[in-house]
Amino acid sequence: MACCHADFAALEGSDRGFTVGMPTFTFGPGVLAEAGDNAAALGLRRVALFTDRTLAASEHVAKVKASLASAGIDHVVYDEVVIEPTDRSFHDATRFARESDVDGYVSVGGGSVIDTCKAANLYTSQPAEFMTYVNAPIGAGQRVPGAVKPHIACPTTAGTGSETTGIAIFTLTSMNAKTGIISRRLIPTIALVDPDVTRTLPANVVASTGFDCMSHALESITARLYPRRLNPAQGIGRPVSQGANPFSDALATQALTSVGQFLVRAVNDAADTEARTEMMYAAMLAGVAFNAAGCHLPHGLSYAVSGLVKDWQVKGYPEGKTLVPHGMAVVLNNPSVWRHTAFAHPERHLKCARALGGSTSGATHADAGEVLAGRVVELMRAAGMPNGLTALGFEEAHLDALATGAEPQYRVIKNAPIDVGRDEIRRLFRAALRYW
Numbered sequence: 086m087a088c089c090h091a092d093f094a095a096l097e098g099s100d101r102g103f104t105v106g107m108p109t110f111t112f113g114p115g116v117l118a119e120a121g122d123n124a125a126a127l128g129l130r131r132v133a134l135f136t137d138r139t140l141a142a143s144e145h146v147a148k149v150k151a152s153l154a155s156a157g158i159d160h161v162v163y164d165e166v167v168i169e170p171t172d173r174s175f176h177d178a179t180r181f182a183r184e185s186d187v188d189g190y191v192s193v194g195g196g197s198v199i200d201t202c203k204a205a206n207l208y209t210s211q212p213a214e215f216m217t218y219v220n221a222p223i224g225a226g227q228r229v230p231g232a233v234k235p236h237i238a239c240p241t242t243a244g245t246g247s248e249t250t251g252i253a254i255f256t257l258t259s260m261n262a263k264t265g266i267i268s269r270r271l272i273p274t275i276a277l278v279d280p281d282v283t284r285t286l287p288a289n290v291v292a293s294t295g296f297d298c299m300s301h302a303l304e305s306i307t308a309r310l311y312p313r314r315l316n317p318a319q320g321i322g323r324p325v326s327q328g329a330n331p332f333s334d335a336l337a338t339q340a341l342t343s344v345g346q347f348l349v350r351a352v353n354d355a356a357d358t359e360a361r362t363e364m365m366y367a368a369m370l371a372g373v374a375f376n377a378a379g380c381h382l383p384h385g386l387s388y389a390v391s392g393l394v395k396d397w398q399v400k401g402y403p404e405g406k407t408l409v410p411h412g413m414a415v416v417l418n419n420p421s422v423w424r425h426t427a428f429a430h431p432e433r434h435l436k437c438a439r440a441l442g443g444s445t446s447g448a449t450h451a452d453a454g455e456v457l458a459g460r461v462v463e464l465m466r467a468a469g470m471p472n473g474l475t476a477l478g479f480e481e482a483h484l485d486a487l488a489t490g491a492e493p494q495y496r497v498i499k500n501a502p503i504d505v506g507r508d509e510i511r512r513l514f515r516a517a518l519r520y521w
């Protein structure tokens with residue numbers, strides 16, 4: 086868009102526009118009770134209800150089931166979703182969907198549940214060998230050729246924004262690397278975003294998912310600008326994630342303002358309805374933003390951290406399972422990345438710091454990285470995040486393995502505002518070992 090901001094001035098050969106996909110969404114307390122009416126309006130008669138084992142017995146799933154029943158919609162429940170899903174767990178879910186003979190899907194859960202539901206819907210509606218739709222270079226990255234069935238997504242965490250995105254993330258077990266499937270066809274048909282669900286969220290989940298939301302917004306604003314995208318494909322060849330654009334800027338800035346004001350309150354007090362509601366709304370806004378703009382280094386580096394960690398468990402996540410919550414893995418790389426990328430777009434980094442509530446008075450362009458990193462560190466400390474990768478057991482000797490683990494993520498990493506190679510990535514991990 087050449088008109089509204091100098092940042093987006095068209096260049097020779099650059100894309101002439103940007104496309105934003107999103108579901109029809111309803112936001113507000115109690116809207117889970119509208120699931121049945123929405124399913125009926127979509128013409129559904131029998132749906133697969135996806136959730137995880139913890140949530141299966143929750144009031145949230147009960148509300149959705151009651152709503153479906155009162156609208157006369159038959160449902161079958163799949164509660165075997167794996168938290169931080171894998172290709173295997175996507176396969177299991179797809180088998181269930183194939184055998185269930187349903188005409189639509191309802192997901193009630195966090196990103197793990199919503200993503201698993203998207204994958205089961207995809208492979209049942211458009212059958213293909215699994216790697217066909219997985220992002221290149223890990224998979225074949227082929228375009229989804231046709232429609233999938235209607236999907237009503239009901240998020241129960243305030244972070245991933247998966248209810249708004251055409252993205253399904255999983256760990257490819259054979260490579261021990263996270264990757265995903267991206268297509269506008271995976272965007273849920275309807276999102277019912279009910280902040281009442283956040284009352285039951287453990288503090289650690291609020292913190293990790295809140296930082297995921299923050300990083301989606303920060304990465305949207307600091308991504309390579311869409312006219313400077315390396316792949317200038319247009320029309321239907323335009324990728325889902327196209328680089329920073331005026332629309333994602335607006336939504337992401339609003340999300341950062343909420344994160345700066347409400348994240349720490351939401352973590353510290355489950356009864357702080359205002360803070361938890363604001364975080365739920367921020368996560369949805371940041372989801373629409375990063376779906377259109379794309380993530381970059383913090384997400385790319387996080388996948389190596391989550392793949393290589395040994396013996397790390399967090400209260401509020403499945404007991405006995407070694408797992409770094411996605412948002413925690415992402416935020417641990419944040420300050421290191423902002424110190425490195427700020428020189429490319431200092432104004433954008435300062436704008437992010439300001440939106441997050443950081444003090445930017447008197448800050449020059451040269452200070453931008455430090456100012457943003459400093460504000461993120463303040464929030465990390467206040468919300469009880471670990472002090473860098475060292476806290477998770479990583480040290481100097483692991484830097485090569487971390488840099489190698491990030492290599493499959495070059496598709497995301499190329500969306501960064503500057504080019505980075507293996508040496509820079511190693512340096513970014515070193516700078517993320519300890520922050521205070």
Ligand SMILES: NC(=O)c1ccc[n+]([C@@H]2O[C@H](COP(=O)([O-])OP(=O)(O)OC[C@H]3O[C@@H](n4cnc5c(N)ncnc54)[C@H](O)[C@@H]3O)[C@@H](O)[C@H]2O)c1
Pocket residue numbers: 137139140145168169170194195196197198200241242243244245246247250251252253254255282283284285286287290294297401402403411412
């Ligand atoms: N598709 C996307 O656009 C996208 C974006 C970011 C992250 N992700 C992916 O999403 C996954 C992470 O999802 P998440 O962070 O939402 O968490 P999650 O779905 O993994 O759930 C985390 C934990 O919180 C519990 N939980 C969820 N809602 C609850 C509630 N209301 N009350 C009590 N407990 C609750 C779950 O049972 C689980 O133990 C990762 O695989 C990540 O890579 C996807």
Ligand SMILES: [Fe+2]
Pocket residue numbers: 245297301384411415
């Ligand atoms: Fe994320």
